[in-house]
Amino acid sequence: MKAKISIIAGFLVGCLLLYFALRNIDFGKLAAIYSKVDVAYLVPFVLVVPVELILRGARWRLLLAPSNPAVRTVDAFKLEAAGLALNNILPLRLGELARATFTARLFQIPVITVLATILVERLLDVIVLFLLFAVAARFGGITGGLMNYGGLLWGLVAGLAAGIAALIFADELVAHEWFSGFFARFPGARRLFEKVAMGVKGFHSVKSGALIFLFAGLQWFLDALNFYLLALAFGLGGIVDIFRGVALVFTAAVAASVPGMPGYFGNFELVLMKVLSSWGVPEDIGFAYASFGHVLGYIIMTLLGVFFIYQMGHSVGKVWGEFSSGGGEKTP
Numbered sequence: 001m002k003a004k005i006s007i008i009a010g011f012l013v014g015c016l017l018l019y020f021a022l023r024n025i026d027f028g029k030l031a032a033i034y035s036k037v038d039v040a041y042l043v044p045f046v047l048v049v050p051v052e053l054i055l056r057g058a059r060w061r062l063l064l065a066p067s068n069p070a071v072r073t074v075d076a077f078k079l080e081a082a083g084l085a086l087n088n089i090l091p092l093r094l095g096e097l098a099r100a101t102f103t104a105r106l107f108q109i110p111v112i113t114v115l116a117t118i119l120v121e122r123l124l125d126v127i128v129l130f131l132l133f134a135v136a137a138r139f140g141g142i143t144g145g146l147m148n149y150g151g152l153l154w155g156l157v158a159g160l161a162a163g164i165a166a167l168i169f170a171d172e173l174v175a176h177e178w179f180s181g182f183f184a185r186f187p188g189a190r191r192l193f194e195k196v197a198m199g200v201k202g203f204h205s206v207k208s209g210a211l212i213f214l215f216a217g218l219q220w221f222l223d224a225l226n227f228y229l230l231a232l233a234f235g236l237g238g239i240v241d242i243f244r245g246v247a248l249v250f251t252a253a254v255a256a257s258v259p260g261m262p263g264y265f266g267n268f269e270l271v272l273m274k275v276l277s278s279w280g281v282p283e284d285i286g287f288a289y290a291s292f293g294h295v296l297g298y299i300i301m302t303l304l305g306v307f308f309i310y311q312m313g314h315s316v317g318k319v320w321g322e323f324s325s326g327g328g329e330k331t332p
Helices: 002-022 027-035 039-064 073-089 094-107 111-140 145-168 170-175 177-185 187-204 206-233 242-256 267-278 283-311 316-323
Strands: none
Touching: 002 267, 027 283, 039 073, 039 111, 039 187, 039 206, 039 283, 073 094, 073 283, 073 316, 094 111, 094 316, 111 145, 111 187, 111 206, 111 242, 145 187, 187 206, 206 242, 206 283, 242 267, 267 283, 283 316
């Protein structure tokens, strides 16, 4: 029942946001705007999407490697694509749960460890995105908006970094006299903690940790590059430079964190349109820009991920049936 309420609420929120984005839009103008898009810039846009996914896969492989060195970048790439595609299609972000379960079964890694690597991915995304945004704001002259909450955001980033650091040094924490007595009395808690800690063991190597951060930075920079390429396609190159591309990526990530319908339709369009409007872009052009890039990226990501889902012997219907009820085979 709670799942159904969450699904309905998500769709209602998405539809409401989409309504607010569309209420002042002239659809006749939209068609004219779309017809003037310079397709020459869409070719590199399309090519960047799988490259960005490969970087995601390379980063995730480094997080999974301590648990099973047999995991290859291509495996992580396919599973990342499958998870993102399922998030685009199914409600409740079931793609992350499905990705974790598929990986646990394929590579005999505890589900809790795989989920820990996915959590670390999300935490790193927040940290890296904010750092990129801070650099873009500094050198691109971006002011206002979220920059007004800079102190709060820096505090959040520091807290997330401290949490990751605590997991990185989990072995030392378990052995520390303050915690050794507790874990001696509760061995189950110790085993659970150790499985979670395996999700960040990739940081125990300086080289591996540096590459994880590097791949995360490159991944999000490519997303910013696509926002810039899309701006060029819409004739907005004089307004949206690479720095503002980073700001749009950061804004889109914040919008996607708001519960909504699969694919984040409504969230994405409304927020990006408002940001572009603050830079002097008319709302109809801003909506056309946001919706075009969103739909194009959605189609590429979803088709690629669904292809890998079926290649692995699954189907979207089977995944929905298995995970929507909280089921799924448990991996120790």
